[in-house]
Amino acid sequence: MSLTDPTPASSPLAVWTDFGGVLTPPVGVTFNEFADRVGVPLWALKESMRLVGEKYGTDSMGAIDIPLIDEATWSDELEDVLGGTFGIVADLQHFGDRWFAGRPANQAWAAHLETFRARGAFVGLLSNLPPSWDRHRRFMIDDSHFDDIVLSHAVGSRKPEPAIFELAAKRAGLEPHQCVLVDDLEKNVAGAIAVGWQAVHFHDADQAAHQVSRLLDTAAPVAV
Numbered sequence: 001m002s003l004t005d006p007t008p009a010s011s012p013l014a015v016w017t018d019f020g021g022v023l024t025p026p027v028g029v030t031f032n033e034f035a036d037r038v039g040v041p042l043w044a045l046k047e048s049m050r051l052v053g054e055k056y057g058t059d060s061m062g063a064i065d066i067p068l069i070d071e072a073t074w075s076d077e078l079e080d081v082l083g084g085t086f087g088i089v090a091d092l093q094h095f096g097d098r099w100f101a102g103r104p105a106n107q108a109w110a111a112h113l114e115t116f117r118a119r120g121a122f123v124g125l126l127s128n129l130p131p132s133w134d135r136h137r138r139f140m141i142d143d144s145h146f147d148d149i150v151l152s153h154a155v156g157s158r159k160p161e162p163a164i165f166e167l168a169a170k171r172a173g174l175e176p177h178q179c180v181l182v183d184d185l186e187k188n189v190a191g192a193i194a195v196g197w198q199a200v201h202f203h204d205a206d207q208a209a210h211q212v213s214r215l216l217d218t219a220a221p222v223a224v
Helices: 027-038 042-055 071-086 095-100 107-118 131-140 162-172 186-194 205-218
Strands: 014-017 122-127 148-151 179-183 198-201
Touching: 014 107, 014 162, 027 042, 027 095, 042 071, 071 095, 095 131, 107 122, 107 205, 122 162, 148 162, 162 179, 162 186, 179 186, 179 205, 186 198, 198 205
Parallel strands: 014 122, 014 179, 122 148, 179 198
Antiparallel strands: none
């Protein structure tokens, strides 16, 4: 989803933020709430997701992030694993609707993103996100907050694969070392660094904003 032409920002940095766990509450919090909501032990829910992902040669979310299967099929397969492997009968239909129910956006981080843009930085969204979940993302934080949006399901690649970082840098019109990933997962941070990006491991909005601001402070201005 390209929202702008790939022209460099006045600051020679592109700040690419993750969505889940960064612009939302921590994923661990949501997992606990969701497990309670559907009446499935957290360990069994996570293990069923891992086993379904393994079937498709990927991790817990890979099958629907690209996607290899749609959300309804994924939910059916999770139910089958829960029942067949763990003896747990569960209804996981409309998974995304129930996952995002009552889940607020991280307004503090959204405000920091606006500050980065005001300083001249390119601000983009770089997320592993199933196609059926994008409407929930738009409801929580709309496209106007970003100069561009790169989603795994739209580009056929996902973090921490090199291809999605290469595409995002190209879309920003900047070199890899001029791109900063802000992400809550260490493997994605490591993946970004491996392809020459800078990265900030997100723990909370103020911590991440402080680190990004320091990078903006030390970045040389673009000659005009």
